[in-house]
Amino acid sequence: MKPDSYRGRRLSVAPMMDWTDRHCRYFHRQITRHTWLYTEMVTSGALLYGDVGRHLDFNREEHPVALQLGGSEPEDLAKCARLGEQWGYDEINLNCGCPSERVQKGAFGACLMKEATLVADCVKAMRDAVSIDVTVKHRIGIDDGTSYDFVRDFVGTVAEAGCQTFIVHARNAVLKGLSPKQNREIPPLNYEYAYRLKRDFPDKEMLINGAIKTLDEIDLHLQHVDGVMLGREAYHNPYLMAAFDSRYYGDAAPVRSRRQVLEAMVPYIESQLALHGKKASGALKLNSITRHMLGLMAGMPGARGFRQILSDSKKLAAGDATLVLTAIGDMNL
Secondary structure (H helix, E strand, O other): OOHHHOOOOOEEEOOOOOOOOHHHHHHHHOOOOOOEEEOOOEEHHHHHHOOHHHHHOOOHHHOOEEEEEEOOOHHHHHHHHHHHHHHOOOEEEEEEOOOOHHHHHOOOHHHHHHOHHHHHHHHHHHHHHOOOEEEEEEOOEEOOOOOHHHHHHHHHHHHHOOOOEEEEEOOEEOOOOOOHHHHOOOOOOOHHHHHHHHHHOOOOEEEEEOOOOOHHHHHHHOOOOOEEEEOHHHHHOHHHHHHHHHHHHOOOOOOOOHHHHHHHHHHHHHHHHHHHHOOOOOOOOOHHHHHHHOOOOOOOOOHHHHHHHHOOHHHHHOOOOOHHHHOOOOOOO
16 A cells, blocks of 8 residues: 555544554554654664664555654754664654653653754654654653643744644643653643644644544534644553554545454464564564553453453463453453
C-alpha cells in the first residue's frame, strides 16, 4: 500500500515508550486497518551508533506507520530520517513533547519547545533528506507558562520550515518536579489551545492528543481539528478502535470480532517465536507479544480470567501461541 492511498490521520495511536513496539502495532492493526500507528521514540544516537534493524524492523501489515525520532542535531536527524524512509516508514515524527529527565539531558523532547528556531532547522534538514512527511508532536507550553502566544509562536516558526502537520498534546510539560507519568495527568488539559491553533493555521493539519477516551469525545474534537491521537486508552481498551474504520474512514468491510482478532494473532505469534528462536540474541518470550493484548476484553464478562491466563508465567513459558485462544475459552465473542 502506498502512502498516498491512505485517507489521512483522522485517527492515530500515540507513540508510547515500552508499549507501541512492533508487536503492539501488529496487534492494533488486526483491529483497525486505517488508523495511523507510531513507533516508540527512537533516539538519533540509537540509530547512528546502535542496531538499526532492531530499532526499525517492522511488519508490512503495519502501514500506515510513522517513525518517531528523538534528537536535536539537524544533521543527525536528517540521517535518521533518511534511514526511516529507506526502511519503509510513511512519516517521520519529531518528539518535542517528552518531559523525562533522561530526555532533557539529551537536550531534546519537550525542552526543544524553548528553541523553536532549532526545531525549525531540524525539520528543514529532515524534509530536505526525505520525500515522506515530517511532522512534530509537541505540548502547549513549558512548566507554569500558560500563554497561548508561546505555542502559537512555536508552531508558526516550525511551520515556516515547511512542517505541515502538528500533533498537539494539550497539556504543559513540567520539566522539573514531575515524572513522565505525572506529566500525563497533573498539568491541566487545555483543548481550546489546540482548537485555536487550527483556527490560526487553517492550512496546517492539526491533530489533538491528551486523555481522549470515547467515540463521543473523538467526534467532538473532530469538529475543531483534523485528527485525534489516542494514547493510553488505545492500549488499555484497544477494541474501542474496532469502530474507527467504518465511523471515520467510511470502510464498509466487516469488523473483526475479538475472537477473530485473536485468531489472526496466532500465526503471527508462531512466526515470531520461530524467527527469534533462531537468532543468536536469544528466543523471544511469548509475553513480549501477549502483554499488549491484555486489554482486549476490557469491559467484557470474563475479562479478568482472560488477563490471568495471559499473565500466567507457567503457561507463558510453554511458548504455545494458541494460549491466546485458550484464554477466551467459550466466551461469547
